Amino acid sequence: MRETDALANARREMEICNACRYCEGFCAVFPAMELRREFSAGDLSYLANLCHNCRGCYYACQYAPPHEWGINVPRTFQELRAETYAEYAWPRRFAQLFDRNGTIVSLVTALGIALVLMLAAGLVDPDALYRAHPVVPGSFYAVIPLWAMQATGILTFGFSLIALAMGARNFWRDAGPRERPGPVALGIALWDVLTLKNLGGGGHGCNDASERFSMRRRWLHHAMFYGFFLCFAATCTAFVYGTLFGWEAPYALTSVPVLLGTVGGLLLLVGTVGLFAMKLVDDPMPAARNLLGADVALLMLLALAALTGLVLLALRGTGAMGIALAVHLGVILSLFVALPYSKMVHGVYRTAALLRRATERNMKPLGGE
Amino acid sequence: MPDRTKTYDVLIAGGGNAALCAAITARQAGASVILLESAPRAFRGGNSRHTRNLRAMHDKPNDVLTDAYPEDEYWDDLLRVTGGNTDEALARMTIRASSGVFGWMQANGVRFQPSLTGTLNLGRTNAFFLGGGKALVNAYYVTAERLGIEILYDTEVLSLNLDDGAVRSVDITYRGFPETLHARCVVAASGGFQANLDWMRQNWGDAVDNFVIRGTPYNRGRVLKNLLDQGVASIGDPTQCHAVALDARAPKFDGGITTRLDSVPFSIVVNQLGERFYDEGEDVWPKRYAIWGRLIAQQPEQIAYSICDAKAFPLFMPSVYPAIKADTLAELAAKLKLDPDKVQATVAAYNAAVVPGQSFDNTKLDGNRTKGLTPDKTNWARTIDKPPFYGYPLRPGITFTYLGVRVNERAQVLMENGQPAGNLYASGEIMAGNILGRGYLAGFGMTIGTVFGRIAGQEAARHARN
Known part of the structure; x- marks a missing residue:
């Protein structure tokens, strides 16, 4: 991690926090901070990515603005996190995609949709795009050939997975622990990811918009997270059906892929729209406003993925199916492409940071008695 | 806006832990309550916002305290730090009451940290607020707002006008403008005077220019001075402070x-x-x-x-x-x-x-x-x-000053003639000198503020409603 203004400010704040330690009951960040007295760039990157942005520490802080020290850990870490996303991006030259990320993700989405529409119109008989199709196996492929779907999906998603893995490796080299994580640490980190324990403010929830605590953010994120994975599971099931068993989409309403996708899509929609709505009413003080774009763009992209999927399900027997399918696949393509250059990377670095925390769980705080 | 025409049941001077405990207790007892905090909202809470824990007696481990901390050990600790500069009856009452405050605190939004890892080894004697004192103050303000307590920031009490042993009116400045309010009962919970450098200078001379005041700049002792000037009995060495x-x-x-x-x-x-x-x-x-x-x-x-x-x-x-x-x-x-x-x-x-x-x-x-x-x-x-x-x-x-107003076990403020004032109560630092006349015991200020805040709120509400 390079020495930047955001990093210097994070170090200043951590040195003050480390002399106070009142917030140690909120989340993993403060116990992790207490293990050291000096903060390397890698340490700060680790702590910033460990922060789940619950804002408990901001409202509890006796040094928060307008105090002359102006301690605002959620905002400071958010600013630093954004820099770490660029820092660890792979390939390196794509780092600048994290500047004005909201615009870029939106553009990718627009281009993705347009591209698939044009390809659909170009690859098959344009008439197929507008014709009403019966809901029978293979009807989707009359609009977009299976090979095109599979090739594009595998290529883009495959590249994204590699890019995410390389990012994780870059983070781990810069901000990972000295020890190798054991199986117990892996288990703890996984549990923390799946439960979002650190969005619990020590068991009482987050300060979503004010001094009041609530579990809203945590539940909405859960809806989004599990909704996303149910959708992903639906896609994987469909892929297996198609390639291994030769069962072609679309599937019946009671089939596994449709059930998973419908429940997942609804959850994803609720989570993303809810989290977006929260941004409208949030206290702006503990948030880095200039990073709002990246947040909102990803939320909207995920919401679109869910929404277009559900629309496709509703319209698949009508003349609008062709366009609905192309738009949905365009959104999915955009998601696959944008994945390693969107706020989605926070999941990778957060998980890695939690793994480091779990690896260091038995270390003793420095100073004090 | 304060209501000039209204007679509030209970008026609270101050906005820290002791004030909030009194305000919430009085409101829960059915009284109409107005709370006047001299600081702006961002710096509300007096020195409570810098605290972290509360010292509590307990006979067996509970969810926030380990082991046991019996009354006699607590009392011995207090006796040792004060060198006997305490009132045993008030002190023992406070110590005993400290074991029963958790339920009330938690019911009113305060959250505790399960166990303590760093700083001092106080996990046995002291219960730590999750996020510290400002988080506690925030929780109480949320509760106070929900209960319909009228809260005024940037509002300083200038004078509690005593006449014949009772407060008849209260002069304040509300955002810089003078007002006069009326209340059936008043709770003075406005802290000590350590941030009043001119007052400190009377005892320490120009050395105060080199002193650091650890807490809020809003503890100027205005209410304390006003009361002592009107024949309220004082307690504690006026020259001493915790440094x-x-x-x-x-x-x-x-x-x-x-x-x-x-x-x-x-x-x-x-x-x-x-x-x-x-x-x-x-x-x-x-x-x-x-x-x-x-x-x-x-x-x-x-x-x-x-x-x-x-x-x-x-x-x-x-x-x-x-x-x-x-x-x-x-x-x-x-x-x-x-x-x-x-x-x-x-x-x-x-x-x-x-x-x-x-x-x-x-x-x-x-x-x-x-x-x-x-x-x-x-x-x-x-x-x-x-x-x-x-x-x-x-x-x-400088953490705090010891000078305060004398109170009895019902938190009533005593006049120089030994009689309790008719409708005036005190809680927190302004009366802590009755119990902690010298020295320091970690988390004891919050105990005194919580215990006496609740007594003052209860008594004031009862008196006002009768």
């Missing part, structure tokens, strides 16, 4: 906990002349840190310097300010703006006087001492010779 050694680079006000420095027992402390002046290793730090404010206040320019070497540096909590660091003592002295020759001579004399041979143990009185110095260092004395060398400038930091 600790702080990093001299601390802000004048509101630096809170982070500016404290625990380096003294593992270092030597010299004054501006480069001379040592007190035994740095007299006792373990939690028992000694409260005398160092006074010691430094008695030195020229009220400043001192803690000096240690690389061996001692990892032994204490990090301060919020980086240590001043140098490879040689002469260089360090120069950076601290001390006479390098004098500092080197002091360290050389100290090093020569260290009695070698014992094993060093920072966790107890280890008996490592010097011999033949004036003053000697009687524990943790090790030669200062391993570079780099570290130094911290120190100043007296």
Whole structure:
């Protein structure tokens, strides 16, 4: 991690926090901070990515603005996190995609949709795009050939997975622990990811918009997270059906892929729209406003993925199916492409940071008695 | 907007823990309540926003406290720190009541930290607020708003107009504009006067210009002075305050906990002349840190310097300010703006006087001492010779003052003739001197504020509703 203004400010704040330690009951960040007295760039990157942005520490802080020290850990870490996303991006030259990320993700989405529409119109008989199709196996492929779907999906998603893995490796080299994580640490980190324990403010929830605590953010994120994975599971099931068993989409309403996708899509929609709505009413003080774009763009992209999927399900027997399918696949393509250059990377670095925390769980705080 | 035409059941002067406990209790008892906080919203909560825990008696472990802390041990601790400067009946009542406050606190939004890892070993005696005192204050304000307590920020009480032993009206400034309010009962919970430098100057002279006030700049003692001027009985030594050694680079006000420095027992402390002046290793730090404010206040320019070497540096909590660091003592002295020759001579004399041979143990009185110095260092004395060398400038930091109003066990304020005022109650720092007349016991101020806040709220509501 390079020495930047955001990093210097994070170090200043951590040195003050480390002399106070009142917030140690909120989340993993403060116990992790207490293990050291000096903060390397890698340490700060680790702590910033460990922060789940619950804002408990901001409202509890006796040094928060307008105090002359102006301690605002959620905002400071958010600013630093954004820099770490660029820092660890792979390939390196794509780092600048994290500047004005909201615009870029939106553009990718627009281009993705347009591209698939044009390809659909170009690859098959344009008439197929507008014709009403019966809901029978293979009807989707009359609009977009299976090979095109599979090739594009595998290529883009495959590249994204590699890019995410390389990012994780870059983070781990810069901000990972000295020890190798054991199986117990892996288990703890996984549990923390799946439960979002650190969005619990020590068991009482987050300060979503004010001094009041609530579990809203945590539940909405859960809806989004599990909704996303149910959708992903639906896609994987469909892929297996198609390639291994030769069962072609679309599937019946009671089939596994449709059930998973419908429940997942609804959850994803609720989570993303809810989290977006929260941004409208949030206290702006503990948030880095200039990073709002990246947040909102990803939320909207995920919401679109869910929404277009559900629309496709509703319209698949009508003349609008062709366009609905192309738009949905365009959104999915955009998601696959944008994945390693969107706020989605926070999941990778957060998980890695939690793994480091779990690896260091038995270390003793420095100073004090 | 305060309602000039209304007679409130209970008016609370102050906006910290004691004020909030009184306000919430009175409101829950059915009274109409107005709370006047002199600070703006962002700095509400008085010194409570800098606190962290509450000392509570308990007979067996519970979800926030380990082991047991029985009444007699609590009382012994209080007796020891106050040197008997306490009121046993009030103190024991407070101690006993402290065991029953958790349910009420939690019901009104306060959250506790399950167990403590860092700082002082207080997990047995003290319950820690999750996020500290400001989080507690926030929780109480949320509750107060929900209950319909009228809360005014930027509102200072100028005078509680006593007539024939009862408050008849209350003069305030509301956002700078004078108003007069009426209430059936009044609770004075507006803290001490340590932030009133002019008042402090009467006792300490111009030395106060070199004092650091650890807490809120809004504890100016206006209500306290107003009451004492109107024949309310006082308690506590008017000249005394709780003074600790702080990093001299601390802000004048509101630096809170982070500016404290625990380096003294593992270092030597010299004054501006480069001379040592007190035994740095007299006792373990939690028992000694409260005398160092006074010691430094008695030195020229009220400043001192803690000096240690690389061996001692990892032994204490990090301060919020980086240590001043140098490879040689002469260089360090120069950076601290001390006479390098004098500092080197002091360290050389100290090093020569260290009695070698014992094993060093920072966790107890280890008996490592010097011999033949004036003053000697009687524990943790090790030669200062391993570079780099570290130094911290120190100043007296004022936590609170002891002067207060005298109260009885019903939190009623007593007049000089010994009679309780008809409708005036007090809670928190403004009356803590009744129980803690001297010294300091971690988390006890919050105990007094909570216990007496609840009594004052209860009594005021009952009196107002009758």
